[in-house]
Amino acid sequence: MNFNFPGQKSVYHGKVREVYTLENNTLLMVATDRLSAFDVVMPKGIPYKGQILNQIATKMMRDTEDLVPNWLVATPDPNVAIGEACEPFKVEMVIRGYMSGHAAREYKAGKRLLCGVPLPEGLKENDKFPEPIITPATKAEMGDHDEDISREDIIKKGIVSEEDYLQLEDYTRKLFKRGSEIAAKRGLILVDTKYEFGKTKEGKIVLIDEIHTPDSSRYFYTEGYESRQKKNEPQKQLSKEFVRQWLIENGFQGLEGQKVPEMSDEYVKTVSERYIELYENITGEKFVKADVSNIHERIEKNVLNYLK
Template identity: 40%
Template sequence: MVNFVNMVDTPALAAHINNVLEDVSIPELPNHYRGKVRDNYDLPDGRRIIIATDRLSAFDRNLAAIPFKGQVLTQTARFWFEATRDVCPNHVIGYPDPNVVVCRRLSILPVEIIVRDYLAGSTATSILSLYKAGQREMYGVRLPDGLRENQKLPETIITPTTKASTGGHDEPLTPDEIMGRNLLTAAQWQRVSELALTLFARGREIAKERGLILVDTKYEFGFDEHGQIILADEIHTPDSSRYWFRGSYDTRFEAGERPDSFDKDFIRTWVVSRCDPYKDPIPEIPQEVILEAARVYISAFEAITQQTFDLPPAGTSVLERIRHNLADYFPSAGQTGTTGE
């Protein structure tokens, strides 16, 4: 395992092993929707409250709950939203709590945009899985023969997929299919593609400054009430992106070894080595693996943002803190809340 920036002390982190946010049911808030990782509440005035839980989702199922994962995702995305707002407008209004973003409610595009710079991945729809199966034509892109696992691609590519419901599978799409099925118009697809590639280029540049490689990432976009395309969900987090350490990449690639990384591949790799996660029951993930995953997430936040992650006092209830910080948004408060800035 790689030495990370400001690695959190294991005993200190272990004190929080049972203080995880698995569910955020807040009866005072309206229109609850539970996603794979986030719980959402839609306010009557067109705003949305998105609460990042500690659930870890992969292989179309929830695998575990990782301490502080939701906070890491929210605050890492906050860093990136602020670092890219000159590239693309985003949905953020404010942050009333470390796990919470209040944002504009959008009509989310029915296509997920995945941008890739390397032949990598572990899911059934990843270009590495398809390439290993002998495919060279995928997502409307043709890849050359002779590429090696984790190799830099000849050029940055977009691999769009459908947006599956919870428990469903994302399916590969080509640009022709996107337009042929009227998921997006040609002009919308061109605009989304331009934004995604520009956002990725910005992310790649900043990651490089931090000694990291932004390998691939997922973007979600939506339309606002004026039809403008807005960046939504999250950006360049350890859940939506794959990062490798630049300093060791060349040596490990030449040796045929897996690049040093911090992302949810840590848990995915543990699971894949023990079962077929699409068919078999998932074995119970040991506490030490859960704690190591938490350390990976926290270290990712620190390396990406160059900020220190401070652990709260042991025994602090994440849910109670969130409820307290969202009290102004409860209808009984007589108002719809502040921006949370």
Template identity: 70%
Template sequence: MNAIKETNFSFPGQTAFYRGKVRDVYSFADKIVMVASDRISAFDVVLPEPIPYKGQVLNQIASIFLKATSDIVPNWVKSVPDPSVTIGIKCTTFPVEMVIRGYLAGHAWREYKAGKRTLCGVALPEGLKENDPLPSPIITPTTKASEGHDEDISREEILKQGLVSEEDYIVLEKYTRALFQRGTEIAKTRDLILVDTKYEFGHTDGKIYLIDEVHTPDSSRYFYAKGYEERQKKGEVQKQLSKEFVRQWLIENGFQGKEGQKIPQMTPEIVNNISERYIELFEKVTGENFKKPSSTEDIQERIKKNILNAINANN
């Protein structure tokens, strides 16, 4: 289905190339070109099969939300020359991801269920059920690992290790809470609940920027607002839009990224189902119809051409 597993371009003026878990990043003297591939990761492991349209979904949702939050914090985007490409300011990335949670779900619930009542230095009350709202949103940062697993870390430990200065960390916390509030308000207009999300920040020339993607299914979890209260009262599973369904499928098939575990077979049916769920989230979150590329279009050639045109236009 013409999914983008990886790109291997070479552009005039290119200074470096980096392949992340799901993105291919081309560096230039004053900017970076980020291609959102269709690779998918879970439990910090890249799964063997790409998911058609996933990169386009993430890139376009991120573009919409970066515009919608640009009054809160400056962001890295210079242009979006292709549905799967963003060109932006080259920043030095802060080595922590700012995770913020309004509800007890996903990783936080798994930790709570295991008996932990403190997460990243933040105390949690007794008596909570899975997917309950927290008394107020909590920030639970993680380290940003280039390889392997990201690890939970407290504010105190971040400052103690000198990962971020206290002055900068105060700003990151302020931005994180303001962005989550805006995301919550936007989600409400779409009859959704923004459950939790993560933000990444970078800096250059003494200025802090919001970088990477924002409020996408890979970085966020949404519940459908309709029926939420009723499902909670009955102890039923919440209807959600996020990548959690991929994690659950892996868990049910004996994989959580641990040593010795084997990734279950990703059949065409599974791949197609994941693709359809990503498109569903795009349309629900943005309120726009998703436009698939033509089945005869060479997506790699389109991406290369659009990047070249954007580079040449800025030279």
């Protein structure tokens, strides 16, 4: 998608989003239907995925703005978010309430220290941690993988000042607590998530990017969680993990020489349906499909009306 908005200064084409910098310190983000897994963009887009992520993130920003200030000013179109341009911190604040995903893989490999945080003995996959743990990652430059880093290293290397970092940790814990409360009302468990922050030109720390979406978070269903743990069964989850699992089963993990498996139209349709299910479960609202007959024209019209 290529737009030329009034006052446009630059554009950045990300893996799944287009970011336009406009004058007056304004940032405009278009959430596309592109799907990325293992840091690779899949050959086919997923219908309505951009709308779903943008609308979940908007709702969650509104539901947490009393706790933590954020960058968002308006969403003039189902796929568009407009807000204040910020200088992003070069770390992602990952917080985990349960031992799942990356943490579980590291634990299985025998590690008992994750990002400088000691992990208790005797845990099994998907067990709840006594307290949520923060396991930051450095934000990768183009194409590289994000890397685990400890709080001590972040401060020592001057990636973030100690004062700012303590604020990021405080905001991360508050957001995770609120996100967990919202999830619990919907019969869900917020397992882990990541937050990104930036600084406004006035020097205020704000939440940026997306929040509590299935692309940035992992959810379990509350119902049956305990019995599945007791029986050592995999948890029923709401996240992008189902796509990753499908790719792994089809011999793809983003490693050199591996080819992305062919996604049939039928499979793409099932992924789209899963994303809609995620939306409805996470927000507790019915998903209303936007008109996609001419998405480019629709976005342009809505944004131009807003900018007027």
